[in-house]
Amino acid sequence: MADVKVNIYLASSIKGLRRTNGVVGYVIEADTSKGAATLTQFGSVKDVTENQSELIALKNALTRIKPECEITLWTDNQYIRSAFLQDWLKGWQSTGWKNSKGKPVANEKEWREVAESLSGTSPEVMLGQEHIYKNYLTREVERRAKKYV
Numbered sequence: 001m002a003d004v005k006v007n008i009y010l011a012s013s014i015k016g017l018r019r020t021n022g023v024v025g026y027v028i029e030a031d032t033s034k035g036a037a038t039l040t041q042f043g044s045v046k047d048v049t050e051n052q053s054e055l056i057a058l059k060n061a062l063t064r065i066k067p068e069c070e071i072t073l074w075t076d077n078q079y080i081r082s083a084f085l086q087d088w089l090k091g092w093q094s095t096g097w098k099n100s101k102g103k104p105v106a107n108e109k110e111w112r113e114v115a116e117s118l119s120g121t122s123p124e125v126m127l128g129q130e131h132i133y134k135n136y137l138t139r140e141v142e143r144r145a146k147k148y149v
Helices: 048-063 080-086 088-094 108-118 134-148
Strands: 005-013 021-034 033-050 069-075 124-127
Touching: 005 048, 005 134, 021 048, 021 134, 033 048, 033 134, 048 069, 048 080, 048 108, 069 080, 069 108, 080 088, 088 108
Parallel strands: 005 069, 069 124
Antiparallel strands: 005 021, 021 033
């Protein structure tokens, strides 16, 4: 049983399948004996799709927490949600990172890093739901995208 419950909230300024530059961000919220603790980070990404940008944000967030944490992931990204809810990760790992058509998995590098960070656990995924950081993250990635991209 996980000893720490962690929420990871993701956001990206990139929308759609076209490769472009943008900003991603995350908030990690962990329950501690002293109450909730948070960590926020934003960064620019170049020549990526929306799916890849959110995966990069997830990968970066996962490097900041312990593998044994109980994770709830908050995202608007259907691709990430489906990968966890339909156990795509386990399937890809068992087929040598090939999709159902026998072709290499899109964003394989990022998915491999996410899988390694999760160490066989699977987060609960909350898709498109309102949360305390949603407006803040959306506003910040858009603001930073205008400034840095």
